[in-house]
Amino acid sequence: MKYKFITLFILCIISCGSDGTGTGETPIDPEPVDDTINAITYTASNDVISNPERGFMHHWAVESEGAPLSLAMLNALKNEKVTIINRIYYLDAFKDADLSAAELDLITTDFERLRTTGVKCILRFAYNSDQNETDAPLSRVLAHLDQLQPVLTENADVIAFVQAGFIGSWGEWYYTTNNLTTVENKRAILNKLLEVLPKEIKVQVRTPLYKQEIFEYSTAMDASVGYGDSDVARVGFHNDCFLASSDDYGTYQNVAVEKQYISNEALFVPTGGETCPPANVPIASCNTADTEMALLKWTYLNLDYYGPVLQEWRNNDCFEDFQKELGYRLLLKTGRLKKEATANGNFELDLVLENAGFAPVYNKKNAFLIFKSVGDGTVYKKALGLDVKKVVPDSDYDMKEIIGLADIPSGDYKLYIKIEDASTSLKDRPEYAIQLANSGTWEASTGMNELLHTLTIN
Template sequence: MKKIKMTNHYILGLIFLAFNWNCQSDGGGTEPTEEPAIEAGVSQIDYQVSQQVFTNPERGFMHTWTVFSEGNAVDPTALDNLKNQNVSLILRLYYLEQFKDGPLSTVQLELFQTDMERFREAGVKCVLRFAYTNDQNGTDAPIDVMETHLDQLAPLFEENADVIAFVQAGFIGAWGEWYYSSNGLANTEGREALLTKMLEVFPENIKIQVRTPLYKQAIFGYSTAMGSDIGYGTSDLARVGFHNDCFMASTTDYGTYQDIAAEKDYISKEALYVPTGGETCPPVDIPLADCTTAETEMELLKWTYLNLDYYGPVLDGWRNANCFEDFQRRLGYRLALRRATLADEVSNSLQLRLDMENLGFAPVYSTKNSYLVLRSTADGTLFKKPLELDIRRLLPDSTFEWEETLDISDVPQGSYELLLEIADAFESLQGRPEYSIRLANANVWEASTGFNDLNHTITIN
């Protein structure tokens, strides 16, 4: 278990943010290695980790919903039913088979916009992919047509960036898997031309996933995994992750890997910053992936989402072996409070210390807005204090200590409950609990507000 310590103090009115990263093993425990001394008037609140399966944004099992040219928009009733399945992601695969030789129609563009509006209304996000054929021997489009379609869609991508979680590169070849191409695009030159255009038209907060690690390495001309200096940025390199459509289906995952150990190690390191996800498919030279194999692979490759609709026998095997629910809990991030150290009575400033951990397979990939919320016990008035907390740095299998001193001189005297909000960064989704991160603790989540209750009340005097 790694331990990551991050502190933030206000000194003489100046904000100083310091990160102290310690990646040494602490023996596998989940508690901080040193117990802090508790001063008089300071409370230490210990939290119970919950095993409940629940929904969180941008991670977990997902459905794949395919639509052909000018087809039907997503069904609002089906979207409503996702709540009962703990699903917050839909892979929306658009086939553009009618438009291989020309621009997209107004009807096609309206279909896309309607889908995005319905995703937002339902409180879910999507993973996008576009393709021109679902036949291995079918035809795709020339690169200039692909670029025209992306230019047409660009304003809609910008308008709906709030509900687009990730994008699978798509377009080229059967199923948009970048392998077969009737237009000679299944090579580094063709793939690079498409990816360059996609990085141009999609907002920089959206990460794009390519089908194999070697595709990314060839396009960018490198093979050493990026570090945090690049990974937390918005350069093209920092925006490209991976999807695998034959996860655990052969020794090479149907050609996903060539140098298997080296490329998996590369993805494992890159996936601290960019997402991995996809689906399983029928195994050809190995048995169906059992629970142990699947857990090992998902931990190594930091899987954040997995298709619920394919391949059925693999998923049923996990259900029958009673590990499916564990994967429901651990796909993507699963953040939990361990301890908070908080004063009981304060005046102009409040010192916050939180000990947290990530029990999931992956980190949070998109930036979030975190707040300490003070709620008056007298009348419910809210005061939100922005935190410097970057939740993306809470890595899987890690403990995380956060300290920050907050100026509360503008908060009136009185008694206040303390709550933590980890909200979506988009203003359009503010105040939507479905888009806030729920912590994996008992007795903290408020479904009506999207707040996590720190179970502590302070007096401001």
């Protein structure tokens, strides 16, 4: 009888599984640890980050031959985490004349001061700031653009975007006294603006239909066009009555369709602008504003107008969220990096990036993997194929590249990513480099982002 009981007990153990849990499942051995790989999980930062060509901006206009930008005011922008301004030049004095040397000197001085202080501008030209005043005839606009070409070309490095301007009061393409709002005249001015500006600068028009009429199309461009430098791929949108009525004061005709069109195009071209007094709609709540900015991929927004809308967001604790999310917010999520490599061999960079902002990066940047010697601090710089414009919101970006180690001596190296301005004048300026939104990775003195990894080259 005793032996029968023992036999039944053994059979029960076997049927219940070796762990005695009764699940009938065999435990799975853990994945073997690869000691040659450093598997890194990066920590996202919750800070407001000052990055180029995005975020809240100030709107600073100047009359003909007026005072240049104040260095003190530009320097003070750092305290507000502001990196861009909307600079508007009112050319009232030149509706029937060439731009004066003093006017061109004013613009040149402004650009110099922007560069000195690490700021960029969103540029616009207009002939008046009152709807009851006149603008200039087409021939005068085109002549002024010819005059502006040298100064715009020379200072393209500190121009983030250009709002099309020139037509009507405030340059908003509406109140014209010279018949400039015909499709033919709008096309002539936009084409001239695109001609005189360097190819890398994107221009914004006031409504989606303006772009569709000028280029005679209605289906949003795809990546095959959007990442190119054709004229249509250089034109985005600015909305100067954002969230202000059901159609944003006539910005839209077919609201849902045109918003989706902008949403699709804004993978490649920028949107931005300002709010204005709401008409027949309540002041936009945090949720409404967040939804609209995410849909339309907003890159910048005026801090100076319309005050009650901005105060609503401050009162409801979302203003700082928008400071973080306007434009791009790139961050590292994970990395799998080899601990050792062979001299003159290769190193595989394996990272996952995320864009937690509303919009992509729109202007060309150059990316590098930096090797910094632990021993003596010597830096070696290897170009990457990364195009940060393709790190878009709402999806992970797998970054895998093979980096040749030629010319890097044996030793231990800390690794960094640097994403710098494409212009030779700004590439070494940390203020114009992109800071990734991670904790403990930013090196402000150099504009580099540490990968929290040390590589030994044998």
